[in-house]
Amino acid sequence: MAETRSTSLQARAIGTLWKALAGRRLGTLWRLSRLAGPLVHRFSRREREVTEINLAEVYPARSAAERRRLARESLTHSTATMLELGFAWMGAPERVEASILEVHGRELLDEARAEGRGVIVLAPHFGNWEVLNFWLSGHFPFTAMYEPPKIAELDPVIRRGRERMGASLVPTNPRGVAALLKALKRSEAIGILPDQEPDWGSGVFAPFFGRPAYTATLLPKLVARTEARVVTGVARRIPGRGFEIHFLAADERVCSPDEAESATGVNACVEAAIALDPAQYQWEYKRYRKVVEEQEGVPNHQAFRLY
Template sequence: MSEPQSSTATLQGRAIATLWRSLAGRRPAMLWRLARLTGPLVHRFSRRERKVTEINLAEVFPERSAAARRRLARESLTHSTATMLELGFAWMGEPQRVEASIHEIHGRELLDDARAEGRGVIVLAPHFGNWEVLNFWLSSHFPFTAMYEPPKIAELDTVIRRGRERMGASLVPTNPRGVAALLKALKRSEAVGILPDQEPDWGSGVFAPFYHRLAYTATLLPKLVARTDARVVTGVARRLPGRGFAIHFLAADERVYAADETQSATGVNACVENAIALDPAQYQWEYKRYRKVIEQQQGHPKHKSFRLY
């Protein structure tokens, strides 16, 4: 049985939800201006996010100067701040206004062609730009299913779930029942979304290169592909600062279709790298992508009994 949420967490959740509601009617241009004002404060006072971002950038862009990486870190945290400020807009803003904020769609034919062939589509959606705007667009235009894990702050669960489901998305749990739901959706020639850049629990992934360094990567994708003959695409909502968003669908690295799980995971990470190349500042670099490699090197990986597959 989970422990009851503390009163502090409850108050924190209510404050965050109130902020999102208050910003839901603001335009992306105004939210970007607000992010430009508050982003430097996040960079200065959020020591953990700044440190992890700078470490990750040093790992993936060693050829860049230290000054260039520091600039990129500041830009990245400003974009992360913008994403947080835009969540109310994506989840609670008038649908017509959210749709109107999407000025460009690139690569839609990848989804349309797959569905015309009777194939499902697996959308790899890395933490780039505003992935909630991507969810809004996908669930507005296609039957769409995605996995959902309740947030640590329980007070936000209803807000997030309603926001993600409001245009018709179907949310399924991150367990075997959820995997079964994804398989059924793909066999109906529908679209499903997968976050390709989160480290899975021990036993649910393999080590595969991400920017030439090993990262523990989920193996859900090859299992879905093998059982459904689905097409894989990468999808992101790139921010157009001061204007809105551009949706990009990119053809997947062919290695994602490999039967070998390490090869497939290598292809998944290459897909994430290709998306990041659109604008490296818009990727969420404050996530500890190489954490499990460090745990393994230290000789005490935190094995868990739960397996997603």
């Protein structure tokens, strides 16, 4: 009972904070992030260590000092994303729309829809993906998978924020996949998170910055059944001013019927997005948590030793 009350209080506190920050200027939120980010780097051991381990793996040629600087910048951007959630979910729609300073590559979506094709938007954890959701759902019929948060009391707040511009949220199960297929066959847009590690049996190993990472295989199944166009989409933060949305043509391998080849293309798409500004990627996610080792010719699933 005490734990339930504590969780409920935590949910109310978070919801109140988001609401309070919703009306703040982006410049103010960025200044707060610049103050809080170094504290996260210093005192949040888990986030700091995972970020620094990942950066050492993907940028081995960079100096240790440069990687530490990048880790601090990355955690500052992650802090900014958290502080901007109220803005993206509760801020006046005209303010959020005005914060989107430019949209690059929109023609990729328009051309696909003109051809009667659906669009699969690969949206990695880069910049502010909630602003990307806001723009997509405000300009196109848009469907995305949604998994309720661990703090159940926050579910209605998050769901209301993500759906307020017309997005349709579907569960992360076969029923949700069926809804994605239907949306694509209606020549609509759907969103997929390409950099979340799937459960065993729902992915394959494919290179991510040269190291095998367990990657979901949902994409080739959707492409094979719908002939949808695939693009990468991100909302890149322009600190203190707003965001620029980028739609990038997908690596051609994403359309391969071979799951490993398609997953390799997916990871290449994420790498291309990260190249826009590596500090804006969420490096604190344990992307290399799973590994396959061969023992007498039989795959042996084990936790990755880095974490």
